[in-house]
Amino acid sequence: MNIPNSITTLIAGIVITLISLWYGQNHGLLPVAASADASDVDDLFNLMMTIATGLFLLIEGVLVICMFRFRRKKGDLTDGPSIEGNIPLEIVWTAIPTLIVFVLAIYSFEIYNQMGGLDPMASRGGMMAMHNHGGGHNMDSMVAMGDTNDSRMAIGIGKSPGDGDEPALLVDVNGLQYAWIFTYPETGIVSGDLHIPEGRRVQLNMKAADVIHAFWLPEFRIKQDVMPGQVSKLSFVANREGTYPVICAELCGSYHGGMKTTMTVDSPEAFDEWVQSRTVAMQSQDSVAVNPSDLSDAAFLQSYAEEMGVIENTLEQLPHVIPDDAVSVLPQ
């Protein structure tokens, strides 16, 4: 390799590196991050984007150069040089990707673990809370109430609160074609949109009434399938006030695209106010006692339909396959 050629290669390498480093931080492809975990995921993506940009520029650059520099001259019927391989080069381009994927795998593992994806206590807590809403944190009663489901590993992602921390705000989530219903077991609030306080851990215990749905919070970079017959959970801490979309991400039928609501992250004070206002509203409504299990699904959901943005027709189309235990997630 002659000298000018090495210099050109060196400069090209530096330019590619600089562009990759810059673009990896400034791609602007992700929406705002509303939790610390989301920012960690973004850091991981930015690293991957940096590496990907570098490889993209390298390979596309080689291809473009080939198309111009190594184009066959008209009338030239000779062959190119007979190069059948180059062992050192092949070792390099095997070793470098191997190294990259090892680094990415370990880094991803760290982030996933940090988000609580491997937190066994969180998993078990998630299962039990489901069978225990409104009943406080009595271990004995939970064990007594445990059914065979409790021995199964719970599914989901998110940390359990540490010993000294404030207990997590529990919310039961029920997914059904084509709406989300949120129940706050501690206060009995039932809502079509989710309200949570900023800075406090929230734990969602999720179950589907009919088919598989997926609960996705794009601004929190978390998503978890919500399944009939099996509880899954998400736990997270919001660090940014605002109203964010809640989207169903698993095909659940013809109006799958319309199955969305919002999650409002309030300041702790504003959240308390919201809880107060909803509790008062509930008490005035509850003067006529109705046993929800006596009503059809459509009739029962009617009163929530408006605030959930669900059209009446959708309710009437509700499938009649909702298992009994799924309805029990709704307020008693």
Added chain:
Amino acid sequence: MSDATIHHAGDRKWTDYFTFCTDHKVIGIQYLVTSFFFYFVGGVMAEMVRTELATPDPDFVSPEVYNQLFTMHGTIMIFLWIVPAGAAFANYLIPLMIGADDMAFPRLNAVAFWMQPVGGILLISSFFVGAPQSGWTSYPPLSLISGKWGEELWILCLLILGTASILGAINFVTTIFKMRIPDMDIHSMPLFCWAMLATSALILLSTPVLAAALILLSFDLMAGTAFFNPTGGGDPIVYQHLFWFYSHPAVYIMVLPFFGVISEVLPVHSRKPIFGYRAIAYSGLAISFLGLIVWAHHMFTSGTPGWLRMFFMATTMLVAVPTGIKIFSWCATLWGGKLQLNSALLFAIGFLSSFLIGGLTGVMLAAAPFDIHVHDTYFVVGHFHYVLFGGSVFALFSGVYHWYPKMTGKMYDETWGKIHFVMTFIGFNLTFLPMHYLGMQGMNRRVALYDPQYQSVNQICTIGSYILAVSTLPFLVSMALGFIKGEAAGRNPWRALTLEWQTTSPPQIENFEEMPVLWAGPYDYGIDSESEDGDEDVEDMLTEVANVA
């Protein structure tokens, strides 16, 4: 084999292509033309999907019909377009490349082909009873409650096509191992044959698992059993495991044959040996093996525990290593060559540049924390179209242009071929690149209605898809002009070294006049300056050997 004697009389009649013919070349063409027919059918559905998505409201078709369209689009493009198109090349090329006169089991081969139209007609006929609308993944419980008969026809279609795929794979493996000319050891075999070995291994190991899953799903659907139905105590997650145990390898089943096509096209048109023959051959086998242990990366947000997600994250990332080896080796093959930028090579380079993006986003998706964000979004839709359109389909067109002279004996129209490439490349990138952005921002997939803030980007995608649709016209023009008034191609218009170019174009019914002679390795370009005008050399060698004999 012995069947070849039935067709002793000279050339093929056009009616042969509509019969139960056991000639592997006829079957190859039958596969290719049939798969192109379904490409156009599936393409029309894709255009209807994109038209619907030009606006945020479900106004072009009803949401039910929309779900039917993308379900049928996915099923058709996978099972009736790309998989059989791979089988088309394998059928046509393997016997020619290894110097055999036919496949090992010609009748089985014809049976496998004729299952294609049967499966295809069953699938299309589901429109009369309400087409399936639970996606090509057909997850229960949704698939159990959204139209019984459409779903059942979908299952039957896949069982038939899966069986055909298994029959084909048995044929390919046996032919490659048992019917090579004696001179050709496994390391002087063209790389396309290596790719088909890796593909066939995957088909044989994974397709039966899909069949099992579909039969159980069928019981749930028709007989009210509860293998997967949670209302009866079944587990829908088990279906997902069984489904992806086939359907992730299916991605490699769809792309490995076309890796093989690229390994054939690049050396010929850049006049250089393939760079790292063994590395490319073995990395295909490595992809095939790894492909069997990565399926649950489709289930990172499903009912899977954390440790399982981490295991499948690690194995999935490893796939990047053998895939990287291939991409680097192909680039090194081009580097320093004498590139003839015809339609075949342009599509091959288009393949490299597009598939690269699919590979890079693939590594991103393997990282579970990021995948959890973009799973089931348009990011994934963008990713797999870069792999399957930017990868498989670009390479498929490259292969069609490359072997068109061999298959028809005439040259295609180069100008229209190049227009086809430019339009496809622009239309493809315009359609699928913006989807990555949409997915990361928050647009989920499989939706007939979406948030109005995504409308402008979606319209770019829709315009791109129209360009892509129109780009098939120059392709058809190039093919038709070649067929009507293309100049005669001769035996070896590309001066290529693999055996299929030693016989006439199109090859005679018995493939070769006599057993072909392996006078050079498949990619020995530039080794001997004497061999510049290779065509004559082949003739010389043949006469020489004939004289000796």
